[in-house]
């Protein structure tokens with residue numbers, strides 16, 4: 001089994017805010033991340049797929065196709081956007097890195113199989129919110 005990865009990036013604004021709590025409680029729990037007028041991050045997304053190299057191409061998946069898939073279905077929807085206000089798949093969800101990566105998985109998982117003609121499956125997503133904070137998700 002070979003693991004193949006593609007790195008993409010996007011910039012987005014958000015705030016961490018639970019609408020069921022008061023402003024004071026949001027500030028207590030989330031600190032500056034609950035700042036009323038938003039803040040931004042340079043996100044880095046690493047998409048890893050797994051499979052065996054196709055004997056005709058030597059590819060587990062065509063990385064150009066994988067990049068196009070990630071850009072058209074994820075990056076175009078979140079880049080230079082406000083994750084709380086502009087992104088349909090984040091509606092009614094807290095804009096945490098964890099919740100983002102779960103929504104990304106739901107979008108990418110079936111499409112990776114499709115573009116690889118069922119040769120590859122999605123293995124993991126790693127999403128950096130800052131150079132020091134990142135989450136990894138394996139679909140479980």
Ligand SMILES: Nc1nc2c(c(=O)[nH]1)N=C([C@H](O)[C@H](O)COP(=O)(O)OP(=O)(O)OP(=O)(O)O)CN2
Pocket residue numbers: 016033039095096097098129130131132133
């Ligand atoms: N489990 C999570 N914890 C936190 C998340 C998250 O998505 N999941 N997000 C945040 C905030 O969005 C926050 O803006 C993170 O930025 P910051 O604290 O500035 O990040 P760094 O730790 O990298 O910066 P330092 O300068 O090193 O403090 C918070 N928690």
